[in-house]
Amino acid sequence: xxxIPDNSPTSSAVLRMExxxxxxxxxxxxxxxxxxxxxxxxxxLIGASGSGKSTLLRCANxxxxxxxxxxxxxxxxxxxxxxxxxxVRRRIGVVFQAYNLFPHMxxxxxxxxxxRRVHGVDRAEAERYARELLERLxxxxxxxxxxxxxxxxxxxxxAIVRALAVRPRLLLLDEITAALDPELVGEVLAVVRDLKGxxxxxxxxxxxxxxxxxVADQVxxxxxxxxxxxxxxxxxxGDPQQExxxxxxxxxxxxxxx
Amino acid sequence: xxxxxxxxxQEDPGDMPDRGGEGYVPSQRRIDRERxxxxxxxxxTSIAALSTLVTGVVLYLVVVSAPGWPRTRETFFNGQYxxxxxPKVLEGLWLNVRLLLICxxxxxxxxxxxxxxxxxxxxxxxxxxxxxxxxxxxxxxxxLIINLMIVVLGVPxxxxxxxxxxxxxxxxxxxxxxxxxxxxxxxRAGIESVHPSQRAAARSLGLTNRQALRHVVLPQAVRxxxxxxxxxxxxxxKDTGLVSIGGAVDAVRAADIIVGRSxxxxxxxxxxxxxxxxxxxxxxxxxxxxxxxxxxxxxGGTL
Numbered sequence: 001x002x003x004i005p006d007n008s009p010t011s012s013a014v015l016r017m018e019x020x021x022x023x024x025x026x027x028x029x030x031x032x033x034x035x036x037x038x039x040x041x042x043x044x045l046i047g048a049s050g051s052g053k054s055t056l057l058r059c060a061n062x063x064x065x066x067x068x069x070x071x072x073x074x075x076x077x078x079x080x081x082x083x084x085x086x087x088v089r090r091r092i093g094v095v096f097q098a099y100n101l102f103p104h105m106x107x108x109x110x111x112x113x114x115x116r117r118v119h120g121v122d123r124a125e126a127e128r129y130a131r132e133l134l135e136r137l138x139x140x141x142x143x144x145x146x147x148x149x150x151x152x153x154x155x156x157x158x159a160i161v162r163a164l165a166v167r168p169r170l171l172l173l174d175e176i177t178a179a180l181d182p183e184l185v186g187e188v189l190a191v192v193r194d195l196k197g198x199x200x201x202x203x204x205x206x207x208x209x210x211x212x213x214x215v216a217d218q219v220x221x222x223x224x225x226x227x228x229x230x231x232x233x234x235x236x237x238g239d240p241q242q243e244x245x246x247x248x249x250x251x252x253x254x255x256x257x258x
Numbered sequence: 259x260x261x262x263x264x265x266x267x268q269e270d271p272g273d274m275p276d277r278g279g280e281g282y283v284p285s286q287r288r289i290d291r292e293r294x295x296x297x298x299x300x301x302x303t304s305i306a307a308l309s310t311l312v313t314g315v316v317l318y319l320v321v322v323s324a325p326g327w328p329r330t331r332e333t334f335f336n337g338q339y340x341x342x343x344x345p346k347v348l349e350g351l352w353l354n355v356r357l358l359l360i361c362x363x364x365x366x367x368x369x370x371x372x373x374x375x376x377x378x379x380x381x382x383x384x385x386x387x388x389x390x391x392x393x394x395x396x397x398x399x400x401x402l403i404i405n406l407m408i409v410v411l412g413v414p415x416x417x418x419x420x421x422x423x424x425x426x427x428x429x430x431x432x433x434x435x436x437x438x439x440x441x442x443x444x445x446r447a448g449i450e451s452v453h454p455s456q457r458a459a460a461r462s463l464g465l466t467n468r469q470a471l472r473h474v475v476l477p478q479a480v481r482x483x484x485x486x487x488x489x490x491x492x493x494x495x496k497d498t499g500l501v502s503i504g505g506a507v508d509a510v511r512a513a514d515i516i517v518g519r520s521x522x523x524x525x526x527x528x529x530x531x532x533x534x535x536x537x538x539x540x541x542x543x544x545x546x547x548x549x550x551x552x553x554x555x556x557x558g559g560t561l
Binding site for chain 1: 284294
């Protein structure tokens with residue numbers, strides 16, 4: 001490593017964003033956002049609802065087209081108009097707040113759909129790996145069930161398995177516990193903690209501050225579409241520099257959530 | 259990916275539609291990206307134009323070089339007969355249009371009633387449910403032409419007092435009977451396609467089954483049923499011509515009369531084109547309505 005800051009897109013970051021701007025009509029949702037996610041690290045995006053956390057994740061997965069700036073995945077620019085977007089999405093796993101499981105398929109079919117149809121894995125191998133993951137996340141008995149018959153926590157774990165089944169390079173988690181009751185939150189967060197232990201690179205938008213503090217290597221506080229403060233968990237939670245960050249954290253503490 | 263926000267032609271930063279930023283200046287990267295997209299859009303347009311032209315020319319040559327073309331042109335594309343048939347066909351078309359409007363409205367109302375009757379819960383409604391099911395089973399199965407003959411020719415034969423013998427009214431009734439059965443099934447499929455959680459949410463707000471149906475389920479169901487409903491309406495529009503079996507003169511019958519006299523088939527072509535011309539605006543209109551509904555609902559998303 002030289003001591004010149006590495007600004008080129010060939011840095012070792014899994015995901016890199018530079019000056020990303022996103023608008024919906026006249027509303028600026030993301031403004032000049034920079035982000036760098038190193039391999040095997042966890043980045044937590046915190047901030048109030050509407051601060052742009054979810055939009056940032058959706059932009060990283062190309063579900064939203066950015067207006068300005070650029071995004072690199074493994075050093076390759078993915079926001080160029082010539083980019084094969086499907087190929088990019090094949091390398092990124094996403095878990096949504098509302099699970100978004102396909103209701104007309106069993107859990108096993110949900111999980112094996114992409115490995116079989118997109119990645120060309122044969123049925124036996126896809127199902128073997130799916131069952132292995134389900135077993136590990138405590139859903140071994142639910143493979144043949146339809147999503148509507150599972151509890152929220154089970155559905156969300158099934159959704160995580162579906163995202164993992166394609167062995168993604170990067171996992172994006174969009175407030176995955178927001179729709180769960182506290183008892184079920186624990187079981188889902190335990191899964192994320194395990195994944196960190198295995199070295200999965202993750203970016204997560206979350207309202208679970210305690211969890212963010214525990215698991216995140218990097219914390220970004222978003223406010224009005226801007227990354228107002230970033231640093232290690234100790235820095236952002238222990239010694240926030242910005243007044244807005246302090247306010248936000250104080251309110252979280254008052255609400256008994258930290 | 260669709261270019262949702264295709265920028266207007268200029269490169270001038272002041273013309274960018276992005277008005278949200280205080281002193282935001284588009285980067286060179288954005289300008290390049292947009293120029294590239296415009297170039298690609300232009301190329302796509304010219305490729306589309308070229309391939310359309312080639313397809314058209316090839317089709318034309320294939321038809322014109324066919325051995326029977328001169329004779330076919332004389333019997334199917336005769337300008338003189340076309341001019342003669344056109345006003346007569348239009349005159350007949352007025353009957354088709356009136357039948358379509360009246361029967362279409364009746365079919366939508368009756369079809370909806372039958373569909374709702376079939377989804378009513380509770381043992382009290384069993385006779386209603388059974389009746390509605392029997393109705394759809396019977397009229398979907400009965401060939402329209404046989405239904406028409408029974409109603410248009412059979413009913414006047416009864417010589418009942420106070421019952422019309424007008425073939426148009428009777429024909430319209432027969433059309434409504436058959437198409438209501440089709441449309442009822444379309445509506446029922448739509449009602450059942452709304453996720454049960456929607457009904458659960460409505461009922462848990464204290465809405466009655468009927469209110470839930472009226473305010474939550476049906477609006478979502480009808481939105482999804484617009485394309486298949488249109489399909490049935492277009493089909494109805496063409497079948498309005500069948501009332502001519504009772505002696506009424508519609509567009510097809512008007513063409514038929516000229517063909518019978520001249521032995522030239524051009525009037526059929528004219529009538530056919532007139533029907534096509536009538537459906538195209540209808541299809542475009544419903545496409546526009548559904549697209550507008552989608553836009554109002556969805557925020558962003560480029561997939």
